[in-house]
Amino acid sequence: MDDDFNKHTRRRGHRVNSVWIHQPHRSYEVIESDYTDAEILDPEDLNDYHPLTVYPVGGKLMVTRGRACYNESDEALLLRVIIHPTLIQKVQLTEVPESVEDLQTQLREKLGLKGDFSIQYEDPQFDNGLCNLMNIAELPAERAVLHICWHEAGSPTTSQASSISSLDTASLSSSASSHSSSSIILTALRSVSEWPSPFPIPSFAYDVELKLRQGNETFEKTGKALSFTRDMKMDILDKLAQAMFALKAYPDKYQIETVSSELVRKYPCLKEPGSGTGHQGLTTSIKFKLGNYCSKLRQAGCNEVSVNRKRGRDEDADGGFTLTKAKRGEVNHVPDHPDNYNDDSLEEHRGILVTEMKKRSKDMDLIRSKMDLTFSLRRKEVVEVQAMVMEIQERWPALFLQEKICYEFLRITTKDLFGTLTAALDEHCPRLIKLYRARKGAFGQGMENLLDSLDEQTSDIAQQRMRMCLEGLPLFVRDSAQKLFLKCLDTDPEEKQTAVVKKEVLTVLVDDGGHTPSQMVHSIAVVLEETIVLSDLPDIPTAFVYLFGLLYALNTEFSKEHKYTFETVQHIFMGLSTNCSQRVRSLKTKLLI
Template sequence: MTSVAAGLAVKYRCLKEPGSGSGYAGWDKSIKCKLGNYRSKLREAGCNEVAVNRKRGRGDDSDPNRFILKKPKRGEVNFIPQHPENYDDSSLEQERCLLVDELKKRGNDMALIRQKMDLTFSLRRKEIMEMQPLVKEVQERWPALFLKEQICAEFMCITTKDLLETFMTALDTYSIQLIKLFRARKGAFNNEINLLQRFDNQMSNIVQHRRTISLEGLPIFVRDTESKLFLTCLDTDPVERSTKGVKVGILAVLEDSNGPASEPTVVNIGIVLEEDIILADLPDLPTACAYLFGLLYGLNIEFPKEHRYTFEAIQHIFMELTPTCSQRVRSLKTKLLV
């Protein structure tokens, strides 16, 4: 099958060259028909990924999902894998129930949880891709997916990349150059001046502060909308007020102190998805940002339009998951590599 496909590709390229003669349209249609027939056979054989990637649904013209095309667009290696051998939907559902029961116990067997999560990976991806459930619904059915260890494991299964190590290594690589870019454009955005002043006032743990300032300034530099990705509130404020209307964000809870003005003390850092705090008690903002990026992949959540270029920069520059990007992110990458 590989040699036949390679031969067709060579003929296809030759026919596209100028002066190759007639027959291009015929070959073009023939190759499309052959590939279409091949995908139909895979769909009939039960290939999950091909079954989901349908250009047209089975409903009538009024069906809003009729022209939805689900396909890997963000560098997913395992978009919708096949079920393990000798397992089907019903048997994997039983394994999922055992996994939920294990999490209800006081002392969790983490080895068993890892084994069950690996086993049910295909069922989980199929549900998320086909049904597109809300985050609350995923929490009810797959509570283990929101454990810190399992967020990294899920990201590894989807992209074959280590989430925390890849993210932190890239952040350390580009943070110094990012701060230089912020200083060069500090006259354009007042917020950048505040960020740089905070960084200049730090006398200890410079590496950690450099990471934080780089991430906080990234949305400003790529000119995302004014809607904030990094939110703050006081520990005396109601959390619901701070998360209302927030689809994707990171919330830092600050200590309410009446003392003299100084650097605020961060009490807690959490990840907000669909107006709910999904993950809390995170050590710092860079770690929270990495887990948020992993959750967006694990839950197949589209990058919000107001933060599109921020996450695209993380995806393309930091994580190196996609070969192409927008002109705005490409410009940033060029400046970072100069």
């Protein structure tokens, strides 16, 4: 600043006019004020806690030099705290905590957290990868996403919630509800939806670690690879198989290769001489070891791998083999039962759930708690028994509540159904519409009608654009749009409306008696296996989101007529898989251009 600004100056009885105060690369405006007493002090006398702004102190108008304009109503730090995959809260702190311990104390006070925990944060410098918070200075400024990591003896409990999803707990005590369980039932469900990159190599036995350390030193000096024994190799492969299964029961080839490559990167002495990548043999060994580990788990009764066993003639009339492993990005496909629970005990809780659903005034907290607790039983029935939709409606009526569809999708994939899908549609809609317009002649009259209807809209444009993107997607990927988004009249009998319908969004139009169909919407519904499972939905995008969630909740395969449409949603919009068809990969490339 100019030296004149550093001088002590006092003005009385004069209006302070608008003036610019310049700093290198920055300039700040002192706004017009009616204060009659203004004072400019030396920089060292100013309170640097307040950034450059005009604010009264002791009846005087003060100006400080700082980092940015400050509003006393603004919060110093905005936090998104993930206590649990299904319990996420926003916290605003007026001051940045002085230490990690101070932050933990404030979180305990504001969120009512009990038990021992540590904190991880999403680091924007590493594509929001998780890092342990060891120093408060590492915390991103202004906004941060925190993950609460509970210690073994700790419990993810809060005074604000009566129940938490079974992703880590199946039931939680509630002082407000006498029907809640008094103990926390831990389960072995996964909470990570994406394969980590780089893969975290686990610690091996102490003697193995010593040999690997010595092998690295020798390799660095002489370039000679380590010749390890069979016992040493078995220990390494066993630990890797356990770490991989904890993330995904059936990792694909690419994911297995990331493990072997990271192992060689951490321990160069394991690099295979004469191999192109240096880890091809390790990749094969890890693949077979993982298969052997799954066989051991199957013998031990692990549900997720037991459903893939080959059934004999006494179990299956066809004597066939139905592969039911997770293939669409499911994180918790067929989890094991919570500790101290079996099929019979969980069946009792299912009965309580059905009884509660028959009441006129339903206890939603109880329903949520029982749905969490019986998740493993429900998935076992849905995946292994493969019951019809009507049977599932009868046994699990709460599964077809709109809110519970979202929670079930979250349990299975650890992803927010509505938030993720609607945000992806908002992001890709402009580009999709450009692609539709550029090639509308190749898709016939159907695409032209959709674009014309969008151009005629004068209100709620964002919602109409989203609807048009979804209805045009089957046309663009060469699926059957007529069998996914159907229309009928409200005077048609329900049997006619749902006849020969497997999976669809049904729009019921008002029958005004005219020769041309009315465009006034009576209702919007979701139909599965010729059964209306959801009705009176507000719009087509909402109905489509629930339809997609139900396909996962009921473990229903994507039909051939809509294969590429749902694959686009799964791979591009939801990010639930790494593999996709060439047609969907082509669309993804066009969206990124």
